[in-house]
Amino acid sequence: MARTPGTTTITDVARHAGVSLSTVSRVMNGNATVDPALAERVRATAAELGYTANPLARSLVLGRTQTIAVVVPDLANPTFQEILRGLSRAAAVDGYHVLVADSAEQVDEEKVLAVDTRRRTDGVVLCAPRMDADALAALLPTLSPVVVVNRAPQELAPVVAADYRSALAELIAHLHGLGHRHLVFLAGVAGSASNAARREALADARAAHADLTIDELACGVDFDSGAAVADAVLAGGATGVLAFNDLVAMGLLSAVGDRGVRVPDDLSIAGFDDIPFARYTTPPLTTAAVPAAELGADAWAALHAQLTGATPVAAATRTPAVVLRASTGPAAR
Amino acid sequence: MARTPGTTTITDVARHAGVSLSTVSRVMNGNATVDPALAERVRATAAELGYTANPLARSLVLGRTQTIAVVVPDLANPTFQEILRGLSRAAAVDGYHVLVADSAEQVDEEKVLAVDTRRRTDGVVLCAPRMDADALAALLPTLSPVVVVNRAPQELAPVVAADYRSALAELIAHLHGLGHRHLVFLAGVAGSASNAARREALADARAAHADLTIDELACGVDFDSGAAVADAVLAGGATGVLAFNDLVAMGLLSAVGDRGVRVPDDLSIAGFDDIPFARYTTPPLTTAAVPAAELGADAWAALHAQLTGATPVAAATRTPAVVLRASTGPAAR
DNA sequence: CTGTTAGCGCGTTCAA
DNA sequence: TTGAACGCGCTAACAG
Numbered sequence: 071m072a073r074t075p076g077t078t079t080i081t082d083v084a085r086h087a088g089v090s091l092s093t094v095s096r097v098m099n100g101n102a103t104v105d106p107a108l109a110e111r112v113r114a115t116a117a118e119l120g121y122t123a124n125p126l127a128r129s130l131v132l133g134r135t136q137t138i139a140v141v142v143p144d145l146a147n148p149t150f151q152e153i154l155r156g157l158s159r160a161a162a163v164d165g166y167h168v169l170v171a172d173s174a175e176q177v178d179e180e181k182v183l184a185v186d187t188r189r190r191t192d193g194v195v196l197c198a199p200r201m202d203a204d205a206l207a208a209l210l211p212t213l214s215p216v217v218v219v220n221r222a223p224q225e226l227a228p229v230v231a232a233d234y235r236s237a238l239a240e241l242i243a244h245l246h247g248l249g250h251r252h253l254v255f256l257a258g259v260a261g262s263a264s265n266a267a268r269r270e271a272l273a274d275a276r277a278a279h280a281d282l283t284i285d286e287l288a289c290g291v292d293f294d295s296g297a298a299v300a301d302a303v304l305a306g307g308a309t310g311v312l313a314f315n316d317l318v319a320m321g322l323l324s325a326v327g328d329r330g331v332r333v334p335d336d337l338s339i340a341g342f343d344d345i346p347f348a349r350y351t352t353p354p355l356t357t358a359a360v361p362a363a364e365l366g367a368d369a370w371a372a373l374h375a376q377l378t379g380a381t382p383v384a385a386a387t388r389t390p391a392v393v394l395r396a397s398t399g400p401a402a403r
Numbered sequence: 404m405a406r407t408p409g410t411t412t413i414t415d416v417a418r419h420a421g422v423s424l425s426t427v428s429r430v431m432n433g434n435a436t437v438d439p440a441l442a443e444r445v446r447a448t449a450a451e452l453g454y455t456a457n458p459l460a461r462s463l464v465l466g467r468t469q470t471i472a473v474v475v476p477d478l479a480n481p482t483f484q485e486i487l488r489g490l491s492r493a494a495a496v497d498g499y500h501v502l503v504a505d506s507a508e509q510v511d512e513e514k515v516l517a518v519d520t521r522r523r524t525d526g527v528v529l530c531a532p533r534m535d536a537d538a539l540a541a542l543l544p545t546l547s548p549v550v551v552v553n554r555a556p557q558e559l560a561p562v563v564a565a566d567y568r569s570a571l572a573e574l575i576a577h578l579h580g581l582g583h584r585h586l587v588f589l590a591g592v593a594g595s596a597s598n599a600a601r602r603e604a605l606a607d608a609r610a611a612h613a614d615l616t617i618d619e620l621a622c623g624v625d626f627d628s629g630a631a632v633a634d635a636v637l638a639g640g641a642t643g644v645l646a647f648n649d650l651v652a653m654g655l656l657s658a659v660g661d662r663g664v665r666v667p668d669d670l671s672i673a674g675f676d677d678i679p680f681a682r683y684t685t686p687p688l689t690t691a692a693v694p695a696a697e698l699g700a701d702a703w704a705a706l707h708a709q710l711t712g713a714t715p716v717a718a719a720t721r722t723p724a725v726v727l728r729a730s731t732g733p734a735a736r
Numbered sequence: 737c738t739g740t741t742a743g744c745g746c747g748t749t750c751a752a
Numbered sequence: 753t754t755g756a757a758c759g760c761g762c763t764a765a766c767a768g
Binding site for chain 4: 422423424425426429436437441460462463464465466727
C-alpha cells in the first residue's frame with residue numbers, strides 16, 4: 071500500500087541517472103568506491119529530484135532510528151522541562167531526534183510508555199522518580215540502552231543525578247549557621263527517590279548537631295501544597311523551613327505572607343531546584359540550584375556512549391549549588 | 404544486518420504456533436476471518452513469547468508512524484512548553500507519539516527541522532512565529548498534513564491561534580478606564596506574527612481614543628529585556644506599560660522596583676500570557692491568559708482531523724481572558 | 737568500480 | 753479459512 075505519494079524514492083533517482091540502486095545508495099552514503107563522474111551525476115539528479123532517503127526504510131534495514139525517547143512524569147514540572155530541553159539540544163548536536171512521553175504522573179503508565187517508545191527508538195532516558203525500585207530494576211534490561219535520571223545508582227544502567235543529599239546538607243548548614251535550631255522539612259512524595267535522598271541529609275544533620283531539631287511535615291510538590299501546610303508550619307514553631315522544592319516554598323511564602331508573617335524576619339524559607347522564577351519571588355528564594363538542563367545533557371552523553379559503543383558512562387552526579395537569597399536570615403527568637 | 408537481537412518477530416510466533424505469517428498478522432490485527440481456535444492458539448503463543456509487532460516495519464508497510472512532530476523555536480519558553488504539554492497529552496489519548504524539535508531560535512533551522520522531522524512522522528505542528536510569511540507559505544505544502552500555531556490565517560494549513568489583538572485591546576481598555584492616557588508598548592521581535600497582531604490593537608486603540616497616546620519601545624521577549632528598558636520607560640513619562648509578555652513585565656517590574664518606583668501607584672504594568680508565575684510576582688501581574696495547553700490540544704485536533712480524513716478544521720482561535728491583578732491601577736498624575 | 741540479489745519485519749493481495 | 757508470494761524503500765553482501 072503506497073502512502074505519501076509524490077515522494078521520490080531511490081528507484082526514481084537510479085532510473086533518472088541510469089544507474090543501479092546500489093550506486094545511488096553508495097553515493098548518498100558517501101561510500102568512496104564510486105567513480106567520481108558517476109557520483110557527480112547521481113548527486114545532480116538526486117538534487118534535481120529533491121531526493122532524500124526515507125528514514126523509515128533506513129531505520130528498518132539499519133536497525134537504528136537516530137531517535138531516542140524520554141519518559142517524564144509531568145511535562146508541567148519546570149525541572150523536567152529543563153531536562154528535556156538540555157537533552158533535546160544535546161541530542162540534536164549529534165543528529166538525534168527526541169520522542170517525548172509524558173506519563174501524566176501515572177506511575178504504572180511509565181512502564182508501558184517506556185517499553186512502547188523504546189521499540190520505536192534507539193534508547194530511552196527514563197525519569198521515573200516514583201517508580202518502585204524493584205519494578206525499575208526489572209524494567210531496565212528490557213529498555214537497554216537506557217539512562218536513568220535522579221535515582222539511586224543502578225546495576226543495569228547509568229544514572230544521571232543531582233546530589234540532593236549534599237545540597238540539602240548545605241542548606242541545613244546555612245540555616246544552622248544563621249542560628250536556626252528548629253527546622254521543619256516539607257516532604258514531597260514519600261516514594262520518590264529524591265525525597266529519600268533529602269531524608270538522608272536530615273538524618274545526617276540530626277546526627278551531626280545534637281542541638282538541632284528537624285520536624286517533618288507531609289506535603290506535596292506544588293504551589294498549592296506549600297500554601298496548604300502554612301498553618302501547620304506556623305503551629306510547629308520552627309524558625310526555618312526546608313521546602314521540598316521551589317514551588318512548595320513559593321506557595322508557603324505566599325500563604326504565610328497572607329498571615330502577616332515576615333520572611334525572613336519571622337521565618338526563614340529555603341526552596342530547592344532554583345527554577346527560573348525563584349529569584350523573582352518576594353523576597354527572592356534561597357535555594358539549591360539543580361542544573362536540570364545539564365542533567366539532560368549528561369543523560370544524552372551517557373546514552374550516546376552506549377549507542378556508539380564508547381566507554382560507557384557509569385554515572386554522572388552534579389551537586390546543586392546553594393544560592394543564598396533573601397528568604398533566609400538569622401533565626402527569629 | 405540484524406540489530407536489536409532477542410526481539411521476537413512474527414516469524415517466531417508463526418513457527419511456534421505452527422501457522423503462517425499471514426495468520427499471525429491477521430490475528431494480531433483483529434482480522435475476523437480466522438478460525439477462533441487457531442486465533443486463540445496464536446494469541447497464546449504471542450503472549451508467551453511476549454510478541455509485539457515491530458513498529459518500524461509496520462510504519463514502512465502501512466505508510467504511517469503513529470507519530471507527529473512539533474517544531475518550537477525555544478523549549479525554554481513557558482508558552483511553548485505548555486503547547487507541547489497540551490499537544491502531547493491530546494495526541495497520546497489517540498495513541499500518537501510526539502517528536503519534539505527545538506530550533507533554538509535559529510529561524511533558518513526551523514525549515515530544515517520541519518522537513519526532516521516530517522519525514523519520520525505523519526504530520527507536523529509548526530510553531531514558527533518569526534519565520535518569514537513567504538517562506539512559511541512555501542514550506543507548508545511540503546509538510547502536509549500540518550498545523551500552524553499562532554500565525555495569521557493560511558491558505559494551505561489550518562491555523563490554531565490565540566487572539567492577541569482582542570486581548571491586548573481589552574488590556575488597553577482596562578488601562579484607559581483607569582484613567583491612563585499615555586501608555587508605552589514594549590515590542591517583542593519585530594518580525595513575529597503575534598507582535599504584528601499586538602500592533603494592530605495599538606492602532607485600533609489610537610484610532611478609537613483621540614486622547615490616548617501609545618509609545619512603542621523596542622524590547623526583547625525575556626526577563627532581562629524587560630529590565631533593560633526600565634530607564635527608557637521611566638524617561639518616556641507613560642503611566643502605564645503594555646509589556647510584550649509576562650517575562651518582560653516581570654523584568655521591568657523588578658527593575659523599576661529597584662529604582663524606587665511603586666507599582667501600580669507610580670506605574671501600571673500589564674503582562675501577556677499569564678505564565679504560571681504571573682500570579683506570584685509582587686504585585687501580582689495583570690495579564691492576558693493565553694491558554695497555551697489548549698492551543699496545543701487544538702493543534703492536535705486539527706492535525707488529527709487531517710490524519711483521519713475527517714472534516715478538516717480550518718482554524719481555531721481562542722481569545723485570552725484578561726486577568727486583573729494588582730500590577731495595574733488608577734493612572735498616576 | 738558496478739549491478740544483481742537478498743533480506744530488514746510486516747501487511748496484504750491472490751490462489752487454493 | 754489459510755498460506756505463498758509480493759512489496760514498502762533501503763543497505764549490504766555477493767558476484768562480475
